[in-house]
Every structure is written in structure tokens, then in C-alpha cells.
Amino acid sequence: STPAVMLSAMAAAARSGVLFKSSAALGALAHVQTVAFDKTGTLTQARMTLTQTVADDQGAALALAAGLERHSEHPIAHAIVRAATERGLTPAAVTDAQALPGLGIVGRLPGGERAWAGNLRLMKQEGAALSLAQDAALRQLGRQGSSSVIVGIGARVSGVMGVADTLRPGIREALERLRSGGVRHPVMLTGDKYEVAQTVAAQVGLSDFHAELRPEDKVRMIGELPGPVAMVGDGVNDAPALARADVGIAVASGTDVAIESADVVLMQSDLGKLGGALRLARDARRTVK
Numbered sequence: 001s002t003p004a005v006m007l008s009a010m011a012a013a014a015r016s017g018v019l020f021k022s023s024a025a026l027g028a029l030a031h032v033q034t035v036a037f038d039k040t041g042t043l044t045q046a047r048m049t050l051t052q053t054v055a056d057d058q059g060a061a062l063a064l065a066a067g068l069e070r071h072s073e074h075p076i077a078h079a080i081v082r083a084a085t086e087r088g089l090t091p092a093a094v095t096d097a098q099a100l101p102g103l104g105i106v107g108r109l110p111g112g113e114r115a116w117a118g119n120l121r122l123m124k125q126e127g128a129a130l131s132l133a134q135d136a137a138l139r140q141l142g143r144q145g146s147s148s149v150i151v152g153i154g155a156r157v158s159g160v161m162g163v164a165d166t167l168r169p170g171i172r173e174a175l176e177r178l179r180s181g182g183v184r185h186p187v188m189l190t191g192d193k194y195e196v197a198q199t200v201a202a203q204v205g206l207s208d209f210h211a212e213l214r215p216e217d218k219v220r221m222i223g224e225l226p227g228p229v230a231m232v233g234d235g236v237n238d239a240p241a242l243a244r245a246d247v248g249i250a251v252a253s254g255t256d257v258a259i260e261s262a263d264v265v266l267m268q269s270d271l272g273k274l275g276g277a278l279r280l281a282r283d284a285r286r287t288v289k
């Protein structure tokens with residue numbers, strides 16, 4: 001049976017907003033060497049706003065993107081749909097929509113053409129290419145730390161959009177506390193582009209990051225990092241990595257599948273609570289031994 005000291009540590013953690021689903025998760029957290037963080041929705045708030053649209057017909061590009069993104073629950077998708085609504089645009093009629101985690105979304109227009117919205121990898125998969133101006137816009141967005149969405153029909157790019165996110169308040173301090181609490185390797189794992197990852201990593205004070213990861217790449221990275229590994233994430237794309245990690249930690253503002261795949265839930269989505277939970281786990285382990 002579970003030692004009383006473990007139960008009381010779990011109760012104390014729960015009072016502080018860190019919900020352990022099992023005492024095994026508490027035990028595993030005590031030994032963690034590496035904590036891997038997803039970027040969007042984990043280090044950032046995932047309250048994204050559209051900042052820029054580069055297109056010959058901005059309204060048409062945004063209406064097309066919104067028609068697709070209506071069918072996605074990605075934070076980027078919400079920003080696109082909200083921006084189109086605010087501008088009074090009618091989203092394009094898209095059927096057969098399919099969300100592709102780590103890539104974007106694809107669907108079909110009334111005329112039967114294939115439409116898509118997502119990242120460079122998806123664009124290439126669709127056989128499309130950027131113009132010089134679109135490529136320059138994309139690079140500039142990356143340097144600013146903004147994520148981007150490319151939208152197109154078939155092999156033609158209709159537009160490039162920038163979406164800006166904001167860091168979670170206190171995230172830099174939360175990471176510092178984890179490091180001083182004995183976590184040797186804090187690292188960011190993101191599906192976003194290298195330049196965006198680099199900018200955000202510098203802002204939160206992380207020297208180690210891996211970018212342009214598909215969901216399956218995140219899983220592989222978890223296996224390659226110095227263990228035991230805890231993974232903190234929010235998205236559908238993070239769920240396999242959360243399940244693979246020695247301790248999967250979901251933020252409560254995340255998707256249901258992330259929360260279901262995790263061993264621990266941060267109830268107020270407050271990463272500042274992780275340091276305290278780590279201390280509780282280590283103290284409990286020492287007492288049990």
C-alpha cells in the first residue's frame with residue numbers, strides 16, 4: 001500500500017494545484033534529471049493574435065485560412081478564426097477537413113480543390129513553394145519569435161500569416177527555481193520553426209532547445225534525453241511524449257488528450273508550482289527510504 005508520507009505529499013501538492021494521478025508519479029518525479037517543455041501553450045499562453053497577412057488578396061487569404069482553421073483546436077487556429085470574425089469575413093466553405101498534428105490542416109473547397117493551412121513542412125508536402133517576398137516575410141516573423149501559417153490551394157500559396165504569442169507570466173523565474181531545485185537539464189521541445197524556438201528559448205532563459213519536431217520526434221527525444229525525464233505539455237501533439245515520459249505533466253488549459261495522457265496535472269496551468277511539487281516529491285522519497 002502507499003506509504004502515508006506519500007499520500008500526505010500528494011494531498012499537499014493537490015492543495016497547491018498540482019494533481020498527481022498516482023503515488024508512482026510522485027515517486028518518479030523525485031528522481032527526474034531532465035524536464036522537457038513544449039513551447040506553445042506551455043511556456044507561452046497560447047493566446048495568439050494575428051499580426052500580419054502577406055497576400056495579394058489579404059481578405060481572401062484570411063477567409064480561406066479561417067475556413068480551414070475552424071476545424072482545428074490548435075491555438076494558431078483560434079487566432080486565425082478570431083481575426084477573420086473581427087474583420088467581418090465569411091470563412092471559406094471547407095469540407096473533409098482533417099487536422100494533421102504538428103503540420104496544420106487540410107480540406108476541400110466546393111470546387112473540389114484541395115486547400116491547406118500550416119507550416120513549411122505541410123506546404124512542401126502539398127507540392128507548393130514560396131515566392132521570394134513570402135519567404136522574406138516568413139524569415140522576418142521567425143526572427144521576431146512569431147509563429148507563422150502558410151495557406152494555399154493545391155500547389156499555390158495564397159498567403160503567409162504571422163501570429164504572436166505571449167510568454168506565461170513568471171516563466172523565467174519558474175525555470176530558474178527548477179534548476180536551483182536540482183533539475184539538471186531543462187529543455188524545450190517544439191514543433192515550431194528553429195528561429196522561433198531560438199528567440200523564445202532566449203526569452204525564457206533556456207540554453208537547450210530542439211525545434212521542428214513532429215509528435216513522433218518529441219517521443220524519440222524523450223527517449224534520448226538523460227533520464228528520468230519529465231515532459232510538460234498541453235497539445236494533442238504532446239500526448240504521445242507525455243505518455244512516453246517517466247513523468248508526463250499536463251497544463252490544465254491544455255487539450256483533453258494531453259490531460260488524459262499525463263501522470264500529473266497543473267490545475268491552474270501555473271508552472272511556478274512545479275518547483276514546490278518537486279521538493280515535496282524529494283522530501284517524501286527521503287522519508288520513505
Ligand code: ADP
Nearest residue numbers: 039040072074102103104118119190191192237
Ligand atoms: P508546439 O510544439 O510548439 O506546441 P505544435 O506541434 O502544436 O507546436 O505545432 C507545430 C507547428 O505545426 C506549429 O508551429 C505550426 O507551424 C504547425 N501547426 C500545427 N497545427 C496547425 C494549425 N492548425 N494551423 C496552422 N499551423 C499549425
Ligand code: MG
Nearest residue numbers: 038040041235
Ligand atoms: Mg503546445
